[in-house]
Amino acid sequence: MPELGEFWIFLCVGFAAQLIDGALGMGYGVISSVVLLASGVPPAHTSASVHSAKLFTTAASGTSHLLHGNVDRRLFWLLSLTGVMGGVAGALFLTQVPGKVIRPYVFGYLLIMGLLILWRCWREGKERHVLPGGFVGPLGGVGGFLDAVGGGGWGPVVTSSLIGAGARPRQVVGTVNAAEFVVTCAVVAAFATTLLTGFWSEGEGLLDHLLPIAGLVLGGLPAAAVAGFLVKRAPRRAMTFAVAFLVIVLSSYELLRLGDIFTTPSAAQPTVSTPFIAGMAK
Template identity: 55%
Template sequence: MPPDFFVFAAVGFLAQIVDGALGMAYGVISTTVLLAFGVPPSHASASVHAAEMFTTGASAASHIGHRNVDWNLFWRLVPAGILGGCLGAYVLTSIDGTVLRPYVTAYLTVMGLYILYRALRKPRTNFEPHGLLVSPLGVAGGFVDAAGGGGWGPIVTSTLLGSGGRPRYVIGSVNAAEFFVTTAVSASFLIALLTGHWREAGGLLDHAASVAGLIVGGVLAAPVAGYVVRHVRTQVLMVVVGLMVIMLAGYQTWQLIG
């Protein structure tokens, strides 16, 4: 077994624990590691989404089993996320998706601070996401996720939590919806490859061992993450999510200016 398999199995396990429990960061963590290994951005995004087809499926099943899903919110997010994801995949296979990173970083910083602010106040437990917020949010989250190699959770989960959503149901619903968004993005990459639109797709299979490791590690971690989000206190989750978003934004800022 190639050494890369075991490295990325560990990365996939840790990333899925974070993503399944906090509703974000599997794509960001995995893509960042792939980029550090010299994988091109479009290849990294395609590889991570291929792995996420398995990990998000396992995560969705776990959250459904633990009754963490708000089905009303779920069905609002899915079609919007699919639309945004397909558009993002088209853009990434056409231009350099890294041009979006400064804007995402600024957004994440603001949302992280706001979530921490919300965590220090009494949480709103009667929050019902409005359709006018959820649909554009799903499109934006799907687009950034595909074009930037990760961002569905940080964009969608952060905004819904910042608006006062209950972490258990926001995280569970966003994770469950992510399976359909990821599948649509992966199909878009495949169509771009088969139609010749993605001209820089050569060498994609060179990263097969890394993708396999991400899949195995993520699938093993998914049941644990579903348990964590059901039993951890709301305020604790809010604080952890806020700090995580700020750290991710800080790391991306360091990459941009480094």
């Protein structure tokens, strides 16, 4: 069955993405979002689906980091508070913009995220303790907003910025992962509220993506459970480069396809990219 094949594909995507995310503090949302978008899922549905899956994976990952002593509690609360505000604002914004209009911008944003991850691959700073305050609060708000709009980006924005400022990587990855669970809960609640109140006009059809969500959850949970261990042992530089390469290639490919679609004079030309995941599942 094509549907069952699609489930197994997203299960593998969820496992690989969360394995990388647990080690680097980034990757699950960006990778999952770019694959869903490339398979034809609208941007708002993509973000809602990915965040629904992240409810489970971030809970497991955050707990693992907490048990391994990777969480700075003061930094956690500040990032959570400002991230929630930014995430809710991003979800509300995304539900009010037609998918056809925002789709190229979301892919452009994901391409920038890929380049940001690649930049982090070469960026190294001296370790020092970063106290909550200064740029940390606004950083959480920006990260939450972009994460809700793009379906991913909390890790690339927040983790990269804190490590670039000189914070200890292990503490940053653990704290950002733990705070992501709180932000994800707020984003999912915002999507659910707009759907139930009719504020989200394009919300119908969201339940059609239950199989990809289930695959992302069931694939991501085993990897999330060992996140606290992975952050100490994984080959970070190689994995960072692999994530950046994947996101840049997929985003660039889809932007080129969308560019061809928008410049084609035929009115019959489709406005979304070919759902290659569905084709692979057949």
